[in-house]
Amino acid sequence: MDADGVTPGWAAALEASALGAFMRGASAAYPIVNLGHLLGLVLLVGSVLLLDLRLLGAGRRLAAHAVAQALTPTMLCGAGLLVVTGVLLFAADARALIGNAAFLWKLGLVATACANAVLFRAVWSGALKNWDAAAPLAARVQVAASLALWLTVAALGRLIAYV
Structure with a gap:
């Protein structure tokens, strides 16, 4: 919602669209898409968790560079699935979600986490081959x-x- 409590027109239009109506009306659509969103979450966050724990020192017998190469496609697949299913889920209830504090914080932190990932790849990817010997504190x-x-x-x- 904007400052005066009015739902933005684009959110109301999306919810009123054929896509929004389908997501609310087809009995299996929302649950199936929600499961797809959960799968995307597991693929992305699970892979990030494994890679980040490796970069923090766990599993040192596995080369950090190799772990990053192995997990990056899974992360990207999960992110893509999350975007597609997230749009579909949002369409079902856009007017309520646009004013939901947890949803808005989630979107802001997704943007922050993505920016952090891009920055990390840009700055540190060359250091992964020697990560355990010289991983910078930053x-x-x-x-x-x-x-x-x-x-x-x-x-x-x-x-x-629940919010």
Whole structure:
């Protein structure tokens, strides 16, 4: 909602659209899409968790660079699934969600976490081959922030229905 409590027109239009009506009206659509959203969450946050824990020092027998290469496609697949299913879920209840504090915080933290990931890749990806020998403190702090951000995003997503 905007400052005066009025739902933005685009959210109301999306909810009133054929897509919004389908998501609310087809008995299996919302549950199936919700399960797809949960799968995307598991793929993204699970992969991020594994990679971030590796970058923080767990599982040192596995090369950090190799772990990043192995998990990045899964992260991207999960992110893509989350975007598609998130739009579909949003369409079903856009007017309520646009004013939901947990939803708005979730979106803001998703943007922050994505920016953090892009910045990390841009700045530190070259250091992954020598990560255990010379992982910069600033990079480890950024990895810890990634963990906190993505876990908070997941928690907020689950709390949307209760706020």
